[in-house]
Amino acid sequence: MKRMILIASAALLTLPSLGCTSEEAQNIATLEGDATAGKPLYDSMCAGCHGADGKGGSYDVDLVAELHHSDEEIIDVILSGDGDMPAYSDQLSDQEIADVVAHVRVTLGGQ
Numbered sequence: 001m002k003r004m005i006l007i008a009s010a011a012l013l014t015l016p017s018l019g020c021t022s023e024e025a026q027n028i029a030t031l032e033g034d035a036t037a038g039k040p041l042y043d044s045m046c047a048g049c050h051g052a053d054g055k056g057g058s059y060d061v062d063l064v065a066e067l068h069h070s071d072e073e074i075i076d077v078i079l080s081g082d083g084d085m086p087a088y089s090d091q092l093s094d095q096e097i098a099d100v101v102a103h104v105r106v107t108l109g110g111q
C-alpha cells in the first residue's frame with residue numbers, strides 16, 4: 001500500500017514538467033506549416049511590430065534571435081500574447097498559426 005502511494009505521488013510530481021506548453025500549442029506544432037502561406041499573414045499582422053525581416057520593427061523584439069525556443073513555446077506566445085504582444089487565438093486558425101511560424105522559422109530564420 002505504501003508503495004502504491006509512492007508511485008502515485010511520483011507520477012503527480014512528473015506531470016507539470018510535461019505541461020510547460022499548452023495542449024493547443026502542442027497540437028498546432030504537429031501541423032505542417034506552409035511558409036509561403038504564412039508570409040502575407042505575417043506581413044499584415046506581425047511585421048509592424050517585429051519588422052518584415054523579423055529583426056524588429058516598432059518594437060525591438062528580434063524574432064530571429066528567439067528561434068532557439070521550441071515551436072510550442074512560440075505558438076503559445078502567438079495564442080495568448082505576452083506583455084504588449086496581442087493574443088491571436090481568435091484571429092488566426094490553427095493552420096494559419098502554423099503557417100506564420102513556418103514563415104518566421106524557415107523564410108526569416110533560414111532554419
Ligand code: HEC
Nearest residue numbers: 045046049059061066074077078082083084085086088100
Ligand atoms: C503590437 C505589437 C506586436 C504585434 C502586432 C505582434 N507582436 Fe509579437 N511581440 C511583441 C512584443 C512587445 C513582444 C515581447 C513580449 C514580452 O516579452 O514582453 C513580442 C513577442 C513575440 C514572440 C516571443 C519572442 C520572445 O521574446 O521569446 C513571438 C514568437 C512573437 N512575438 C511573434 C509574433 C507574431 C507571429 C505576430 C503576428 C501574428 C506578432 N508577434 C505580432 C509585439 C507584437
